[in-house]
Amino acid sequence: MVMELSELKKEFEQFLKQKGYKVTKSRLELIDKIAKYGSHFEIEQLVVWVSNQDKSVASRSTVYRTIKLLQEFGAIREVIKLGNRTIYEFIAGKPHHEHLICVKCGKIIEFYKEEIEELQDRVCEEYNFTPINHRLEIFGLCKECASAV
Amino acid sequence: MVMELSELKKEFEQFLKQKGYKVTKSRLELIDKIAKYGSHFEIEQLVVWVSNQDKSVASRSTVYRTIKLLQEFGAIREVIKLGNRTIYEFIAGKPHHEHLICVKCGKIIEFYKEEIEELQDRVCEEYNFTPINHRLEIFGLCKECASAV
DNA sequence: TTAATTGCAAAAACTTTGCAATCGG
DNA sequence: CCGATTGCAAAGTTTTTGCAATTAA
Numbered sequence: 403m404v405m406e407l408s409e410l411k412k413e414f415e416q417f418l419k420q421k422g423y424k425v426t427k428s429r430l431e432l433i434d435k436i437a438k439y440g441s442h443f444e445i446e447q448l449v450v451w452v453s454n455q456d457k458s459v460a461s462r463s464t465v466y467r468t469i470k471l472l473q474e475f476g477a478i479r480e481v482i483k484l485g486n487r488t489i490y491e492f493i494a495g496k497p498h499h500e501h502l503i504c505v506k507c508g509k510i511i512e513f514y515k516e517e518i519e520e521l522q523d524r525v526c527e528e529y530n531f532t533p534i535n536h537r538l539e540i541f542g543l544c545k546e547c548a549s550a551v
Numbered sequence: 552m553v554m555e556l557s558e559l560k561k562e563f564e565q566f567l568k569q570k571g572y573k574v575t576k577s578r579l580e581l582i583d584k585i586a587k588y589g590s591h592f593e594i595e596q597l598v599v600w601v602s603n604q605d606k607s608v609a610s611r612s613t614v615y616r617t618i619k620l621l622q623e624f625g626a627i628r629e630v631i632k633l634g635n636r637t638i639y640e641f642i643a644g645k646p647h648h649e650h651l652i653c654v655k656c657g658k659i660i661e662f663y664k665e666e667i668e669e670l671q672d673r674v675c676e677e678y679n680f681t682p683i684n685h686r687l688e689i690f691g692l693c694k695e696c697a698s699a700v
Numbered sequence: 701t702t703a704a705t706t707g708c709a710a711a712a713a714c715t716t717t718g719c720a721a722t723c724g725g
Numbered sequence: 726c727c728g729a730t731t732g733c734a735a736a737g738t739t740t741t742t743g744c745a746a747t748t749a750a
Contacts, residue, residue: 458732463716464731515673526689531660532692533691537688575706
């Protein structure tokens with residue numbers, strides 16, 4: 403990772419203070435757990451994982467509420483919406499990228515194409531549209547699953 | 552629209568028969584209603600609209616079940632996933648395109664950039680990934696909403 | 701005839717919220 | 726101390742499903 407976790411946590415504290423929110427044990431624990439959980443995750447997994455910790459870190463409600471804060475802060479984002487599932491990604495310190503999603507095995511491949519970003523900017527200009535964020539999902543079969551058919 | 556609705560309904564009938572499904576009144580009525588509903592819609596809207604028709608067209612369950620069939624058939628697709636909402640689009644006879652979504656007023660602008668498609672194909676080749684479909688959503692502010700800030 | 705489809709109501713899955721107790725500043 | 730946060734359970738959303746009645750082939 404580009405950014406140290408301790409540094410990220412400090413920035414998150416800054417963010418909370420600046421917004422008039424409180425720096426609580428749950429919030430700091432959660433950003434820590436999410437960072438260590440792995441790149442992609444779903445809320446339910448996180449709730450279960452967090453519930454199985456020795457000491458209670460946060461309840462389901464708090465997880466949901468903190469997820470929103472972390473999105474606002476910019477440490478995580480919804481990257482894949484597949485059927486009724488929402489997959490989040492820990493993006494702090496990571497450059498922007500898009501995803502290839504294997505609909506058979508669930509594998510997620512990240513990629514970045516500068517030209518695609520540029521073309522998007524051009525489209526936005528054409529329509530006088532001010533982009534805030536975007537998401538490009540390519541669903542299909544990964545190499546292994548395609549050859550297994 | 553490029554394709555006639557009557558022709559589309561015939562193709563849908565073909566599709567149903569081929570799959571061993573039955574051609575029912577509800578299914579034909581629904582493809583008709585959706586085609587006439589307008590480009591983008593959410594299921595709840597459709598259920599309400601369909602419920603308000605003189606003669607009952609289909610129940611909520613049937614709407615949900617038929618939506619899945621129509622996706623399989625290829626007449627509609629999930630085009631925008633925003634928060635917990637899913638916006639579908641009637642795509643039969645329409646060329647592929649992507650969307651700009653105004654997060655303030657909800658306006659949806661369609662666009663198509665051949666180069667973006669080509670670049671995606673190239674990425675897929677690089678990763679030996681077999682694409683099935685994709686979705687590019689650019690969230691931001693439309694011209695009107697941006698100037699109103 | 702008979703297997704698929706429908707409508708209903710119940711359940712499931714996911715997310716939000718009211719409120720009393722607790723915690724941070 | 727005071728207002729924000731938490732946990733809980735209840736409620737809200739959205740979607741799925743079991744089953745008896747109905748319908749298409």
